[in-house]
Amino acid sequence: MKIIIAGAGEVGFHLAKLLSYESQEITLIDPDKTCLAYADSHLDIKVIKGDATSISILKEARIESCELFIAVTSSETTNITISVLAKQLGAEKTIARISNTEFIHYKDEIGFTQFGIDELISPEALAASEIELSLKQSSFNENYEFENGALTMAGLTLSKSASFVGKTVKEAATLFSKIHFIPIVIQRFGTQYSLIPRGDTEFQRGDNVVFITSEGGADELCKLTGKVNTEIKNVMILGGTQIGYKTARDLSEKGFNVKLLEGNRDRAFEIADTLTKVLVINSDGRNVDVLDEENIGDMDAFIAVGSNSETNIMSCLVAKSKGVKKTIALVENMHYFDLSHSIGIDTLINKKLLAANNIFRYIRKGGVVAMTKLNNLNAELLEFEVKATSAVCNKTIKSIDFPRSAIIGGIIRKGVGIIALGSFKIEEGDRVVVCCLLQSIKHVEKLFR
Known part of the structure; x- marks a missing residue:
């Protein structure tokens, strides 16, 4: 498949990297020579330096034979403009990254497809949705819903209290008269080895197991594994970033008690003026004394979505040490996923991956x-x-x-x-x-x- 990506930032580069592994024909366009040089030397792709809003640049990339055009620059207006141009010049399908989630909410009413934009994506909105789902299924470290929850993916690590450790998949299935869950992949403790389980596959302590559940399956899993799906009510958010703002807005509208810590005074007042149901505190959430003053120990969940991955991780570790049941950290480095299970953070979110x-x-x-x-x-x-x-x-x-x-x-x-x-x-x-x-x-x- 011939794919053109406009924007060599963090999302564009990550997409180009993953798609190049799939042996796709990738062209990456960006005006920044430095970003392109790194991509050119590390990936098996074609790079073009220039402004993707330029019709001549799009023609140089052979837009007329493009099967998928992805606009993921930092500017949503640029992405919308480029996608419309790409469609008019012959691109088969176009995707535009946006930050204003109202565009997604009203996309059918506005009719973006009529303009030439087939799909709109917002990494920030996807991250906020992922966080909300993680709070809904608090006992699991990984979640994904299909068809509004008709089926749900749930990932967890088996502890010694899990009743089916030492049993085969077939033996574990007999513990309930009706089956509402099934294991779909297992990663053995301390390895990078993934296997698709069969009836004779034995569950072992420390296994990272991903299940698919239908209605009632999540509760059954909790009983079998000794997990408690705690109701989350009180939430503290570190960081008034776009993701922090969207998460605070969505959770407060659904009845959660939300505290948001933001160190920048102007940004804190801006959020407080907009989100009247959220308690916004202008303070540095990295300070342990501040977290104690804000009664972090009374929180059911702590969500760190600041601009620095390491700060997010360390803040979650502090929250965990104070007894917070559910911790979620936004990270940019994919290698941190290996680290999360060993150090005790419940869920990591990466907007590039989403x-x-x-x-x-x-x-x-x-x-x-x-x-x-x-x-x-x-x-x-x-x-x-x-x-x-x-x-x-x-x-x-x-x-x-x-x-x-x-x-x-x-x-x-x-x-x-x-x-x-x-x-x-x-x-x-x-x-x-x-x-x-x-x-x-x-x-x-x-x-x-």
């Missing part, structure tokens, strides 16, 4: 309607819509030539999530959630074309 997940479904084949890459695991979760021509249509799961390095996690039929076993027959219109190790993605895509 944006990439949102965009990646456009390069997957076979009617992918949603996808997410699993943090620190070489696996992807893909949601396929079954067509009449799909190889899996009107077949039972056990009769499908499915690779060993992939597993069907669940089926969504008419809005209802189902944990489906081997005798389940897949029909046209079903939405099938599949977990694939990277080597099996192309094989699985063919089954759903």
Whole structure:
């Protein structure tokens, strides 16, 4: 697939990096010579120095043969303008990064597709949504919802109190009469080895396990693993960044008690004037004494979304030491995901990864309607819509030539999530959630074309 990315900033570079691993034909455009030089020397892609709003630059990038155009510069007006130009010049599909989430809320009413913009994404809004979901399922370290929660992905680390440690997947399934969850990928403790579990796979202490759950499955998992899905009510947010602002706004509107700490006086007053339901404190949240003064020990959750990843991590560690049950940190460095489980931070958020997940479904084949890459695991979760021509249509799961390095996690039929076993027959219109190790993605895509 020929893909053009306008903007070599943190999101653009990360996208180019991930897409280049997929052997896609990538062209990266940016006016900053330094950003392009680094990308050119580290990635197998083509780079063009120049302003992507220039029609001659777009033609130099061969925009007329572009299958996917992604505008992710730091300016949303530039991204919208470039996407409209790209569509008019022949780009097949266009995606524009925006910061004003009202555009997403009213996109159907305004009709952005009529202008030539097929999709709008906001990494900041995606991060705020991810944080809200993490608070909703507080006992899990990783979450993702398919079709508004018809099926939910839940990741956790097995402690010695988990009742199915030492049992096989098949033995664990017999602990409940009806199955509302299924393990889809396991990473063994202290390794980078990921495996797709089968009936005879044994759960071990320290395993990082990702499950798919239908309604009721999350509660069953909590009982089996000794976790407590604590109700989150009192939340403290460190940082009045865009993500901090959006998170505070959304949580306060849903009835959470929210405190927000912002060190910049002008920014703190600006937020306080806008978010009347949020207690905004103009103070340096990195100071332990300040956190104590603001009764951090009474908080159910602490969310650090400042501009510095290391500060966010250290603040969460302080919050954890004060007894806060749920800690969430925004980080830019992907390597920190390895660190999170060993040092005790519950959830890490990376807006580059969230944006990439949102965009990646456009390069997957076979009617992918949603996808997410699993943090620190070489696996992807893909949601396929079954067509009449799909190889899996009107077949039972056990009769499908499915690779060993992939597993069907669940089926969504008419809005209802189902944990489906081997005798389940897949029909046209079903939405099938599949977990694939990277080597099996192309094989699985063919089954759903």
